[in-house]
Every structure is written in C-alpha cells, then in structure tokens.
Amino acid sequence: MPDYTKGTVRSLDGTEIGYRHYGGKGPGVVLVHGGMKAAQHFARLARALADGFGVYVPDRRGRGMSGPHGADFAVQREVEDLRALLAATEARFVFGLSSGALVSLRTALSTPQVERLALYEPPLSVGGSTPMAWVPRYERELDTGNRAAALVTALKGLGTEPVFARVPRAVLTPVIALGLRVQGGARPDEASIAELVPTERYDMRIVAEMADTAPDYARLPARVLLLGGTRGPGFLARALDELERVLPHAERRTLPGLTHEGPEDDGRPLEVAGVLRDFYTAA
Template identity: 65%
Template sequence: MGEYRTGTAGSADGTVIGYRTLGSGPAVLLVHGGMKAAQHLMELARVLSDGFTVHVPDRRGRGPSGAHGADFGVRREVEDLQALAAATGATRIFGLSSGALVTLRTALETPSLDRIALYEPPLSVGGSAPVGWVPRYEREIAAGKLSAALVTSLKGLGTEPVFGRVPRFLLVPFLTVGARLQRGRADGDVSIPDLVPTLGYDMRVIREMADTAPDYAGLKTDVLLLEGAKSPVYLHQAVDALSAVLPRSRRVTFPGLGHEGPEDEGDPRSVGAALRDFFADPA
C-alpha cells in the first residue's frame, strides 16, 4: 500500500467513503464500475499520476467505505461523489460503467465539475440494458451461492465474451476455486466474494436511471464519451443516446477494447492517453 496515500470523505448521510491517492497536479477522480473496487483502476491512476493528483474511491459497500444503507439509490451515490469532489478539490472526473452513470448524474447537479469523461455508461434506452437475469442472481445471493451468482451476472451482462461461451457447470467450480484463493489477500484490495453481492446495488442504479438520456440535454459541461468497439450493443446504444443530446461532447472509440478497457486487465495506457489530453485541455 506504500505506493498510494489514503483518505476519507464524509457523505451527506454520514457514510464514510474511502479513497486512494497518488501523483501530483490538478485533482482527478476515477470512479469504478459494478462488482469492482478502487484496485481495478490503479494502473489507469498510475498513467495519469505524473500530471494529476489522482483520487480513486471505493464506492459504498467496498473496502474502507461504509455500507450502502437501507435507502440506497442514485441520490446517495451522487452525494458521495459530491463529498469526494469537495474533499479533494477535483473538477475533473472519470466514470466507468455504473460509475459512469453516477458520474453523469452528479455532473448535472455539480457545477464545479468542468471535465466529465464516461466509459460505456449502461444507460438503458427503451429496455436495451439486460436485466432479466437479476431475479436469479438475487436468489443465488440470498442462498449464499456467490459463485453461481457471479456466473449468472457475467452471462447476463455479456461484457465478458469468454464467460458467455463457457458452460455454467464448468464456470461455477472454476470461479469458486478462484474466489477461495483470493479471499485471503491482505493488501487493501477487496476480494471477489465481497464484491459479488455489491452488483445488486449497481443494478438498482441502472434501473433508476433507465431512459433518462433527455435529462442531460441541458448539461453545459464538456463531456468525453469513450467506448470499446468489442463491447455489447446495448452499451453502444447508450453512448449513441448521450452523444445525440449532450451539447458539448465528443466521442472516442477504441478499436481493440471491450468493457474492461480502462481497468488494469484492459488497456489503461490507451484510455489514459485520451483522458490526459481531455483533462489537460483548457478549451
């Protein structure tokens, strides 16, 4: 953990949100997506850290951050990002997946944020985002079948093509072993078994923000829309919808990337280069 500093911000409802910090320069927030944590954006943070002070929060329910709470919804996530922006002085923010949805809604309500970058927000357009798998996932979570719930979500979301091609009866035991091996990590990262149950809360965000693209027609902030060419169609439909309504946006498509593009296992250098140019641009 010596490579980064840690900090906390207090959200409006009293929930503590923890974050990692590295680098120096103008402050930037990097907001992870569903079933992920701060650890998954650390390579991207390193790419940006020579020109920016990069803050990478763990969203609610993960690591040092507090629980989601009984009244969790988009409002709570917006309050969390507003608290983080106030605590760090960040005016630039990047969000991935469900983190991009929350970032988008926060930008609408937070004039101090003047550079917004979004990678594939799963904004449902006329039912485009797949949610039919969620009831099965919820039953498996309730029964303590975390590996089965993980497989259900991976196949349901379609963001990991390899998992979509492997039969469930092979995936479940494989992921069970992997989760057991990772559970003992002591480096500040959040384990897979702890991350799987958080996805249900991200699906609440997706359902709550469905068909809200027209809301952003009045957003005057500069927005960079990012996508991977290999990602599922519904994610491109979301970017299409936002591109059509946002008055000050531009779009970048990465030919060889999928939904995991900004993450450590994707290509954070390519995504980071685009973010560096966008966040440094004074225009």
C-alpha cells in the same frame, strides 16, 4: 509500500467513503470504478495519470475502505458520496466506468464544479436496452449463499466480457467457486471478489433507476468525452449513441480492440490514460 496515500470523506448521510490518492500537484481527477470492482482495479490507470494530475480513486460505498450501502440506497446516495469527495479535493475532472459512469453523469448534472467528464460505456438503458432479465436469478442465488453461481449469472447476463459468454455455465461455475475460495485482497484495503459479488445488486438498482433518463442531460454544462471499445456489447454502444445525441458539449472516441474492462488493470489502461490526458489538458 503502496504508491498512494489513503483518506476518507464523510458523505451527507454520515457514511465514510475511503479513497486512494496518487500523484500530487496538478489538476484533480476522480476515477469512479464500475460494478463488482473497487479502487484497486484502477491502480494502473491512476499511476499512468499521476505524473500530471492529483488522482483520487474512491471505493464506492459497500466496498473496501468505504461504509455500507445503507437501507435507503439509491443513486442519490452515491451522488452525495462523489460530491463529498469533490468538495474535499477540489477536483474538477471526473472519469467513470460502467455503473460508475452513471453515478458520475448524475453527479455532474447537479455539480457545476465538474468541468470535464469522461464516461466509458455507461449502461444507460434506452427503451429497455440494458439486459435486466437475469437479475432475479442472480438475487435468488445470492440470497441462498451461492456467490459463484450469482457471479456467473451476472457475467453471462450482462455479456460485457466475451470469454465468459462462450464458456458453458456447468464448466464456469465450479471454476469460479474454487477461485472465490482461494482469492483474497492482496492488502488490507483491498476487497476480494467474493466480497464484491453482492454489490452488483445495488448497481443494478442504479441502472433501473436511471433507465430512460437520457433527456435529463440535455442541459448538462460540463464538457463530456464519451468512450467505448469495439468489443463491448451492443447495448452499451446504444447508450453512447443516445448520450451523443442529447449532450450539448460531447465528443466521442471508440478505442479499437477494447472490451468493457478496457480501463481496468486487466484491460489496456495505458491507452485509456492517454485519451484522458488529452481530454483533460486540451485548451
């Protein structure tokens, strides 16, 4: 039996957003996953926080238990999704990873309910710092049905996982193609990697839409924790530098040895959970 319950909220445009709920009593925390991932990838982080918090982990739209992106997709749609979940749960704390951090940041700007916001390596582009040149190739491969090649293009284009940068494309693509054929979700409410690959198209729309918006957050009222690992690519550190410069109530922590996937199940989520616990419970 899973150690979480499931629920849904309805976003402003009518899209249903499914979520997992871990824990019970205590302040509410919403964990917002990153690109090509789903709620299932935050299971260990959620469990590590569940003894002191009510933890809510949504599948962002287009994934798992949630409805589709919709024809008029923009970051505002995901802001409305997160606002709906915050309203239903009365959670005051938010954690976002990668593109989920961008959504969380944009949501906090218009949602006074968010008192404390933790962001792990948001790909906020500063003067073209976030790599985007790979996106047209990824979309062509996706449109021709070659999801393995599209995934390789995205992984190499972003460079967020060091191991994939070192392996030649000719070696990596057939291995990933085989993995996509045999891998599936372990439970009915889990999304397979093959299902998640196309969602990166929408995440990159968010990155493009939010490029060079750092000055917008100079008036953000929430207290913010900026997080990053020492093994992430330089463009993510630059985004954190810029946010640290403009945010009025920010502190920053760098976690030694962590990659961009540090908060996820395959990373070191217990370390991230300890930092989040300290941030959310500090006086």
